Amino acid sequence: MRALKTAILSAALALGLAGAAQASEAVHLDKQNWPHSGVFGTIDKAAAQRGFQVYKEVCSACHSMRLVPIRTLAGIGFKDDELKALAAGYEVQAGPNDAGEMFMRPGLPADRFPSPFPNDNAARAANNGALPPDLSLIAKARVGGEDYIYSFLTGFEDPAPAGVNLMPGMNYNKVFPGHQVGMPNILQPDGVTYADGTKATVEQEAKDVSTFLTFVAEPHLDERKQMGVKVILFLLVLAGLMYASKRKLWSTLH
Amino acid sequence: MAQAQASKFKNPLVNWIDSRLPIFTMLDHEYNHYPMPRNVNYLWAFGAIAGIMLVVMIATGLFLAMQYSSHTSLAFDSVERIMRDVNYGWLLRYVHANGASMFFIAVYIHMFRGLYYGSYKAPREILWILGVIIFLVMMGTAFMGYVLPWGQMSFWGATVITNLFSAFPIVGDPIVTLLWGGFSVDNPTLNRFFALHFLLPFVLLGLVILHTAALHVCGSNNPLGIEPKGPQDTVPFNPYVTLKDGFAVVVFFIVFAAFVFFMPNYMGHPDNYIPANPLVTPAHIVPEWYFLPFYAILRAIPDKLGGVIAMFGSIALLLVLPWLDTSKVRSCKFRPIYRQFFWILAIDGLVLGYAGAMPAEGSWLLIARIGTFYYFFHFLVLLPVLGKLERPLPLPNSISEAVLKGGAHAKPMEKA
Ligand code: HEM
Numbered sequence: 204m205r206a207l208k209t210a211i212l213s214a215a216l217a218l219g220l221a222g223a224a225q226a227s228e229a230v231h232l233d234k235q236n237w238p239h240s241g242v243f244g245t246i247d248k249a250a251a252q253r254g255f256q257v258y259k260e261v262c263s264a265c266h267s268m269r270l271v272p273i274r275t276l277a278g279i280g281f282k283d284d285e286l287k288a289l290a291a292g293y294e295v296q297a298g299p300n301d302a303g304e305m306f307m308r309p310g311l312p313a314d315r316f317p318s319p320f321p322n323d324n325a326a327r328a329a330n331n332g333a334l335p336p337d338l339s340l341i342a343k344a345r346v347g348g349e350d351y352i353y354s355f356l357t358g359f360e361d362p363a364p365a366g367v368n369l370m371p372g373m374n375y376n377k378v379f380p381g382h383q384v385g386m387p388n389i390l391q392p393d394g395v396t397y398a399d400g401t402k403a404t405v406e407q408e409a410k411d412v413s414t415f416l417t418f419v420a421e422p423h424l425d426e427r428k429q430m431g432v433k434v435i436l437f438l439l440v441l442a443g444l445m446y447a448s449k450r451k452l453w454s455t456l457h
Numbered sequence: 458m459a460q461a462q463a464s465k466f467k468n469p470l471v472n473w474i475d476s477r478l479p480i481f482t483m484l485d486h487e488y489n490h491y492p493m494p495r496n497v498n499y500l501w502a503f504g505a506i507a508g509i510m511l512v513v514m515i516a517t518g519l520f521l522a523m524q525y526s527s528h529t530s531l532a533f534d535s536v537e538r539i540m541r542d543v544n545y546g547w548l549l550r551y552v553h554a555n556g557a558s559m560f561f562i563a564v565y566i567h568m569f570r571g572l573y574y575g576s577y578k579a580p581r582e583i584l585w586i587l588g589v590i591i592f593l594v595m596m597g598t599a600f601m602g603y604v605l606p607w608g609q610m611s612f613w614g615a616t617v618i619t620n621l622f623s624a625f626p627i628v629g630d631p632i633v634t635l636l637w638g639g640f641s642v643d644n645p646t647l648n649r650f651f652a653l654h655f656l657l658p659f660v661l662l663g664l665v666i667l668h669t670a671a672l673h674v675c676g677s678n679n680p681l682g683i684e685p686k687g688p689q690d691t692v693p694f695n696p697y698v699t700l701k702d703g704f705a706v707v708v709f710f711i712v713f714a715a716f717v718f719f720m721p722n723y724m725g726h727p728d729n730y731i732p733a734n735p736l737v738t739p740a741h742i743v744p745e746w747y748f749l750p751f752y753a754i755l756r757a758i759p760d761k762l763g764g765v766i767a768m769f770g771s772i773a774l775l776l777v778l779p780w781l782d783t784s785k786v787r788s789c790k791f792r793p794i795y796r797q798f799f800w801i802l803a804i805d806g807l808v809l810g811y812a813g814a815m816p817a818e819g820s821w822l823l824i825a826r827i828g829t830f831y832y833f834f835h836f837l838v839l840l841p842v843l844g845k846l847e848r849p850l851p852l853p854n855s856i857s858e859a860v861l862k863g864g865a866h867a868k869p870m871e872k873a
Binding site: 242270271272275336339340343344345346348380420422423427428430431432434435438439441442445446448449452453456 | 495534537540541542547548551692696697700701703704707708710711714715717718719721722727728730731740
């Protein structure tokens with residue numbers, strides 16, 4: 204068993220290296236208590252639904268979410284008819300028809316969220332040259348994940364701290380690398396009116412939209428953890444049985 | 458002789474096959490009765506664990522390949538489709554991605570086990586060399602696999618690593634062009650990497666079969682590093698070692714599952730969730746963690762060609778390890794001085810790994826340089842010299858004696 208311990212210890216050390224790879228890039232983030240973190244944590248569906256409202260009413264003016272089919276929202280509690288109605292609110296291009304022409308039709312739940320701009324150049328042109336990144340995976344594409352997004356959205360400072368020379372069209376942000384960002388401070392108190400009556404402070408909106416973006420980046424998060432608990436319990440029982448029978452067998456040796 | 462061989466199996470079908478193609482006799486011989494030293498510890502399970510990981514990788518990889526598109530305009534999105542839309546696609550991908558890391562963990566432990574107990578010494582040189590070749594092919598496979606999702610780290614990692622070959626005079630540039638299939642990392646590169654990434658695991662499988670064949674010629678080493686003298690020193694592989702290895706595999710899988718289900722992206726880099734963009738260079742280009750010590754060696758040498766040679770040299774060195782170590786005593790248990798240096802080497806590896814993750818400047822660069830120097834010093838100077846100077850502890854007469862009486866009885870050993 205000592206050898207096994209050594210092995211586990213060395214594995215743990217090796218894994219420390221993986222962490223080291225990220226440590227070099229750390230910034231100070233405003234860490235939140237997320238209901239979806241930890242072994243048993245699941246996505247807070249009400250928060251994610253509010254977050255979707257923020258995305259739809261605020262962020263989607265500039266940011267696409269091109270990898271996410273609308274039906275994905277079933278995972279945060281949207282019913283079939285709600286999904287159909289929601290999808291129908293979007294126009295998507297289809298075709299060509301019999302006359303060989305492309306046409307617009309109402310969206311279906313299987314369609315992906317349409318993008319606000321036809322291409323990156325158009326997006327840049329509308330944003331002072333800065334490209335608003337696609338948000339489908341943003342929660343997994345930044346060191347710090349949802350904590351980074353929350354800190355980014357609540358980290359704008361206007362006016363910028365003394366001594367900082369902002370370039371034209373740029374805004375000051377505490378956590379964005381280099382601190383000068385092309386995105387405006389977009390979240391405002393009561394910038395959205397939540398259907399469930401939650402008070403829409405900037406922090407609340409940021410937290411909700413970060414929860415939503417975590418969900419769209421990892422739509423199977425809840426399913427994954429639930430399966431994990433079962434798999435590990437099974438393996439623990441199996442390991443116990445294996446160890447007991449191994450002990451019994453080896454004890455017959457002299 | 459047009460007559461089938463006589464076989465001994467009860468099942469007539471098995472018998473019929475076996476008398477024409479004796480695979481069952483072979484399996485029975487190699488995996489049922491194969492004598493294992495009775496004193497092997499759990500570190501001897503990591504070969505079996507590595508073998509199972511190879512099977513896991515091939516199985517998950519096959520199903521991923523059915524859904525993956527190796528065109529630069531589709532690769533990233535096809536991986537996301539697997540994650541979102543394919544039934545249990547997220548499970549397949551996370552098992553495969555974390556499996557690569559777990560495979561390396563198993564193999565690194567397996568190799569350090571060999572270093573500690575002197576398993577590379579005569580008569581196991583070819584077994585060891587096959588191991589080193591396996592390690593090299595594994596690194597190639599993992600590197601190309603990481604390119605496939607075509608994220609930022611895929612693209613820039615591929616660019617940095619393939620560019621290394623350009624350091625070689627004359628042949629350098631043609632090699633790079635050949636790797637790229639053009640003049641930059643692009644669609645032809647991705648296509649050939651996919652083809653090779655599909656092929657190499659089967660090459661590995663073949664190498665592993667050779668590795669095991671070589672193992673079964675001389676038998677397993679053991680913590681005492683002395684050969685078994687007879688049946689009292691061994692146990693039949695089945696059921697003794699099958700059960701013991703089986704338990705170790707399950708424990709290993711618990712750790713594996715913890716990663717897959719609860720922190721599947723811990724060992725990856727967030728930048729690889731950003732689609733590849735040749736126009737935007739990431740702030741730090743870091744390889745996967747299992748390459749970090751070698752990456753540190755590469756960057757420790759101020760000259761590009763020198764760095765590449767040092768990096769490849771650090772692995773090539775292992776090929777001649779059996780002849781660098783001049784001590785006749787295998788196990789570190791009986792080498793009080795070498796044992797200390799073994800642990801220093803292990804720490805050196807970790808330090809190099811850490812330095813590989815840091816920007817190559819200031820004190821980290823200095824640390825990487827010291828670590829690199831020490832790595833080569835260990836193998837090229839310490840090992841050959843120590844074998845001549847060190848006075849080993851007395852070896853026990855036999856495994857069973859040491860096991861049953863706590864190793865107290867031992868005959869004095871002359872300076873080896
Ligand atoms: C695909 C990767 C590999 C697989 C599947 C594999 C498999 C195995 C297996 C099943 C054994 C017998 C069980 C054991 O003693 O642990 C073994 C033994 C051994 N392997 Fe490997 N191996 C791999 C890589 C390597 C590497 C990279 C090295 C060294 C560079 C290596 C060196 C050895 C040695 C020296 C032994 C004999 C150990 C002893 O008896 O003390 N192997 N391997």
